[in-house]
Amino acid sequence: MxxxxxxxxxxxxxxxxxxxxxxxxxxxxxxxxxxxxxxxxFSGLEQDPKRQFTAVFTEEHEELVLVKDIPFYSMCEHHLVPFYGTAHVAYLPSQGRVTGLSKLARAVEVASKRPQLQERLTAQVADALEEALSPSGVFVMVEAEHMCMTMRGIKKPGSKTVTTVTRGLFKEDREQRREILNLIKEK
Missing domain, CATH: 1.10.286.10 (GTP cyclohydrolase I, N-terminal domain)
Structure with a gap:
């Protein structure tokens, strides 16, 4: 508080x-x-991204689940200026364990509402999903523009930083990663 x-x-x-x-x-x-x-x-400091997965269901679905273009806003912990963009969160359910789609967006929201680094934000969302569902694979991509690069220092507006975290099958299988990247690029 x-x-x-x-x-x-x-x-x-x-x-x-x-x-x-x-x-x-x-x-x-x-x-x-x-x-x-x-x-x-900074309201995310009072919450844990891992606790956002309150709705876990058993469903006979073990194919890709992807929620893309999740908007977020955060604050660079080095300069306390905003960075913002979109997150793409994917997982391969294991043993039929799935979650409500809004829970993926909530994990992004909670992880972003604090002084943050983009790399850590990406990992926190992946960690939360992995811990909650024990999926066969996790893929999280965050694309963001950082005001610390736009307003000061190098002054390069429009430049985007992309970070990814892959776990399980997505880390091991390039073809699986390629499929996700293609789906993310589709509009």
């Missing part, structure tokens, strides 16, 4: 430190607004 008073004081001090007057009309409520925003952006 966010410490409202402490966060507001820190934002107030930051405004002063950069040479602004936090008492001027446009900034008076900024510490409260920023604190409220961070409480929302």
């Amino acid at each position: 966010i410490d409202q008073k402490k966060a507001e004081a820190a934002i107030y001090q930051l405004l002063e430190a950069v040479g602004e007057n936090p008492k001027r009309e446009g900034l008076v409520d900024t510490p409260k607004r920023v604190t409220k925003m961070y409480a929302e952006m």
Whole structure:
């Protein structure tokens, strides 16, 4: 849970430190607004991606399950500026264990709502799925634009970072990976 008073004081001090007057009309409520925003952006700290798989069913289906183009927003832990994009989550059920499709999106949502690295976000979603379902294979791909590369430093807007995590059959079988990548690319 966010410490409202402490966060507001820190934002107030930051405004002063950069040479602004936090008492001027446009900034008076900024510490409260920023604190409220961070409480929302970091709400995943209070949850575990692994606990999002509350609906697990037995179904005679052991073929690919893929949810693609899951939008997400996160905050780079190095600069505390956003990175955002889409996640693609796939698994091969084992012993008929499947989950509600929304649970895949919820795992992405929870893992992204914290100061984060894209590489860790990708792995956390894969770990959560693997632990919850023990599938034959897991494939997670995250594509994102990082504001720390767009607004500052190298200043390359539009560049995307792609990370993947493969487990089980998807790690071992290139043809299986190729099939998933083709499905992700299809619109």
